[in-house]
Amino acid sequence: MKIAIPLALTALLAALAWAGTEYLGLQVLFGIVVPYVAVACFVIGFVFRLVNWGRSAVPFRIPTTCGQQKSLPWIKQNKIENPSSFAGVVGRMLLEVLVFRSLFRNTKTEKRGDKLGVGSAKWLWLGALVFHWSFLLIIVRHLRFFLDPVPAFLAGIDGADAFLQVGLPLLYITDLTIVAALTFLFIRRVVVPRVRYLSLPNDFFPLFLIIGVVLAGVAMRYVFRIDLVGVKEMTMGLVTLHPAIVDGVGAIFYVHLFLASALIAYFPFSKLMHAGGIVLSPTRNAANDSRMVRHVNPWNPDVKVHTYAEYEDEYKDKMAKAGLPLDAE
């Protein structure tokens, strides 16, 4: 069920866009209204979530230290994994965001008879890294539909991505890698019993949405070979706020656009917000310097304590007998 429902939902969304534009003539809805609403949802939702997290206090500095602290001058500090300065924190965050440092540590525990064995397990890291970087490059590549004239560096990225010079239109490497990575991530979620057990329907839904967007995109380029000039005319219309429908771009384009719209509209309300959340993560973005620099808790409560005077009052006879000095003498 946790796979079937999100899969059906994704298929339904795709079918809606197909039928709506192919048979019902709802091009304006799917080509103009929905994309604008989705972008608005994304921007407002994303900002709202960040602000909402940001409004919660950070009462303590709780970095997870993954290396030697700064202590005596002759002991080598691990300045990235246990940062004590802002620069160190920036380095740590960059490693997390760009190359998924923590995931790279991943291992796998197995039980063989009476023993536990720990083995290397870098596949998740590799799959995640390939997926995220491919996705980023594909988004950057798509900017050519939203900029006119297309800047030289975008053309450069485009050329580099197609450097295999295979097929017509030229095959993008990122199309191969993202399909491979998504396939791996999906299969892993289904096949690894532990991961299937802990997965929720809302883990499969965004995965299916992204797979849907990618497959529709791939189909547009390599199978249907849709009218790119017409597409660019429409996308430029959207970004210049003079939206218009161009006839003949084909239903598959609307499927791609609608699934992509669904994805970005869903983004702020889902786990996909990890993209924004990681930067705020208190175990990663704080320096381990709270013995050097005072950190203030904005809601530090006044509490009742058991004072020394009360303690001495309760134990003064016993203390005197044990030869301990007393304040009250």
Added chain:
Amino acid sequence: MANQVIPENELLDFTYDLPKTDWMHTPVEFKPGMYCHGAKEKTVEAVGMPNGHAWSPADEDWHLPEGWKETVLNGMQSLMGKYRSFKLFMDVCVRCGACADKCHFYMASGDPKNMPVVRAELLRSVYRRYFTLSGKMFGELVGARDLTEDVIKEWYYYFFQCTECRRCSVFCPYGIDQAEITMMGRELLNLLGLNTEWIAGPVANCYNKGNHVGLEPQTIMSNVEFMMEDLEEITGKTYRPSFNRKGAEILFVVPSGDLYAEPGTHTFMGYIMLLEELGLDYTLSTYASEGGNFGFFTANDMAKRLNAKMYAEAKRLGVKWMLGGECGHMWRLVNQYMDTWNGPADFLEVPVSPVTGTRFENASATKMVHITEFTADLLYHDKIKVDPSRNDHLVVTYHDSCNTARAMGLLEEPRYIINKVCNNFHEMAEETIREKTLCCGSGAGLNAGENMELRMRGGFPRAQAVRQVRDAYGVNTLANICAIDRAAFPALMDYWVPGTRVTGVHELVGNALVLEGEGERTLDLRLQELPRKPKPASADAASGEGADHVQG
């Protein structure tokens, strides 16, 4: 105690196979040996915590206070405003599963609700149901569920099967820390008067008497007297460490376990030999006689209340700075909480070692130095004489305690000391030490007697690593810098790796420390015969090697 647990082969008779029903539809089952007794009404009330009442985890009806549901939901709302960590960790998990097999309790029980991600989902599912739009609308379809009494029971069972060791957070791509989630879960349970007696009892002791084990001032003094008599027998020297002395330069705070029972007391003897040999102007306190803080395993306010006495006592006694003993969670708190709770410590000075002149800049705000930092600095500057051959009967490995490793990064200092005072040191497997260290299985208040099966399971991955170095190098000694380790490891080692000695690092220092004008030492700090010195035939080699360490 440990041998009442089911036999070893039965304990390991489990698999990682997963149940047919998903976790949300698998009710919690309270298995004897896996949970602690509930906190008694009077223990909870002794420190003014809310809703103490008569109940037992084994009962069907927990007699939850009226309006308990609102209490919990309001509590969650409040905690989300107070802790960005809580809100963020409720939202950003993608359930990639990287944490799943990193938890020692999962590794050694196979219980899927002990995978950190699922343990967190126990709370997240309630968060989604009441605090997110999608959860309110779609319920179970988005992993949301109603808050029921069964959920509360499940929280109790599993949030007290987490030692807040933070190992999962090392592997999480977003740094989600199950310790933080467990702390929130326990804080919510405390609103309903639900805690374990093993935690609530020490909290009450610590608040009223100054330490977890409930030692009154005269008992502390007589315990110390016994230890000093032993030291006199071992060294021929008379030691009279001062307590509650005004005008000392340094206030020395140790975990009370070191004043109470073996092998902690041996560690304490090591501290005193060192500090006395240096002629330091230091004092201890019967009021601030606890560096540890079981309040941290209940609620933030309680932890702050127990911690307050450390700075208060330093101020009253007029010391210049503070030195802290070997304790794990004490040092998480000193490093990440103490100054924020009860600072600023502007009545103290930046610590400077009176022996070496080293200024501990890394403690310039809290003004508190870890004793392994202090001792490593002494050894580096050759300010003390040590004879590592006195530890030659020990083949040592070192266990990083969770908190000093992952909430501080105190990794090299203890290793430097051990390498100076011992000749035989071997590391355990790389994936079980430093930031990846495995928990003793008894931290965060779980070192009770009635949950012994849980402790033996949770400690198994660590014990297996000890067993590997025993088999490979003949390791017979497990060194550590944590009072909970010293209390918990003896039972764990008896069970899994019998014959392994558990020792604090400063016990090893005490053994090796060459005292001014001392004759030949024949006993170690446990009053056991030291191995005989080599005969003159090999004296050259021995003294040549020794000179390396003894100089200065």
